[in-house]
Amino acid sequence: MQNAALEGVNIDSHDGKVRRCFPILSAWIADYIETVALRGIKANVCPKCEVLPGELRTEANSHRARDYARYEPCERESASDDSRTMFETLGIDLEKNVFHGLQRLSAPGLHKPDLLHTLHLGLFRHLMDWILGLLKKHARLQAFDDTWKALLPYLGFFVPKKAYCEVTQWQGKEMRNPRRCLLGVLTVTLRQPDSRQVTPFKHALDYVRTLVNFNMMAQYRNNTPETIAYRQEYINRFHRMKDIFLEFRVSKRTRAKVDKQ
Amino acid sequence: MQLAPSKLRRRLEDDRDEHNELRMDMIHTESYFNFVKMHLLSHFSDHIRQCGNIPIYSTEFGELAHKGQIKDGWRGVNNQEVERQILHSYGRLYAIRMRLLHLNSLRRRGANLGDDILGYLDKTPSTVSTPAPCGMILKCRRDDVSDVLDFCKVLGISLDRIGLELIRYSRHNLPTERRLPE
Helix, strand or coil: HHHHHHHEEEECCCCCCEECCCCCCCCCCCCHHHHHHHHHHHHCCCCEEEHHHCCCCCCCCCCCCCCHHHHHCCCCCCHHHHHHHHHHHHHHHCCCCCCCCCCCCCCHEEEEHHHHHHHHHHHHHHHHHHHHHHHHHCHHHHHHHHHCCCCCCCCEEECCCCCCHCCCCCCHHHHHHHHHHHHHHHHHHCCCCCCCHHHHHHHHHHHHHHHHHHHHCCCCCCCCCHHHHHHHHHHHHHHHHHHHHHHHHHCCHHHHHHCCC | CCCCCHHHHHHHHHHHHHHHHHHHHHHHHHCCCCHHHHHHHHHHHHHHHHHCCCCCCCCHHHHHHHHHHHHHHHHHHCCCHHHHHHHHHHHHHHHHHHHHHHHHHHHCCCCCCHHHHHHHHHHHHCCCCCCCHHHHHHHHEEEEECCCHHHHHCCCCCCHHHHHHHHHHHHHCCCHHHHCCC
């Protein structure tokens, strides 16, 4: 790899000619856990920029891109306190990652957004969990399942055979399906709220709409400044409104602590 | 101290409300949205400006390659130096398809191609939309097949043909007592 990038190799081109190519590594498509291992960073740390571990939830997007070369001179054993605290705050585990020493490499650029794990199986799954929490709290779970199962077939849309809770494992392809109908189903489920439910239901619907819109827009194969602006707006709203689901994002530890009380 | 039942009930309810409020407070302060997926979204826009649309970078293709590249590739090799063979055959298949596409587009533009190439292009079906072979279609369960009519549509075979084949099959392969009359 190193030699190929510096001196070039002859590669057969599809038009029948042989060309001198200088291959460089420009992308490494991996899910988050694999990225963490490759990069020698800690879990729950952004591989692209130096966002502090406590600020992942904020919408701020002005952090400096990670400069992996900067970490390399800091040897772990002989590390001064300064560099050790830097490692600690920036979430670095290894000072030299797998890509150390490769030529013409943009290290932060290697990480590519991963729709499957970040959105389809990631946030969307979380969202479904939160929604179920909300429905359970307001005793609408049965209505949700009934609506879910009553969906009619439509072009390019597979009718779900089971209620949402009955499916134990979701594939990316299957997860794309509920995404299309979720908003409608939820609107039907949350109809006729009583006086205390009006606001939370409205907010929840708004929130779901934002994420679904964002999700759909992320799929666009062509993008204009306009669509990017839309997406940014969705993400800002998404962050602004997330608190409606906060009470359903309870970790096991918190749950245990609350129960003990 | 003895309390009247109504008073007692009210006090119990007060207690419970207070307790619930306490619980909610705790849940609100202890829970957080501080996980990395929330943050990764914010890089999407920049990435589009730099490198184009997102779906082409999804890991979905990699996960699918488990089947298309590795499993199907595995069936074609002879257990010697398996990794190398799989990689080679996959790369070769794609190189051939790319070359065919390229030649086709050259031909459409009226480039001067040799007779043998033209003859070959005529013989090979279009590479753009290669229909999957019937066996492949049937290997996995499909949602949209509920009766024979759908089945015909999926396979692209006429209903008459399927009917004839079914009759032929039942005449030859079923046990004697269930066989159709000749």
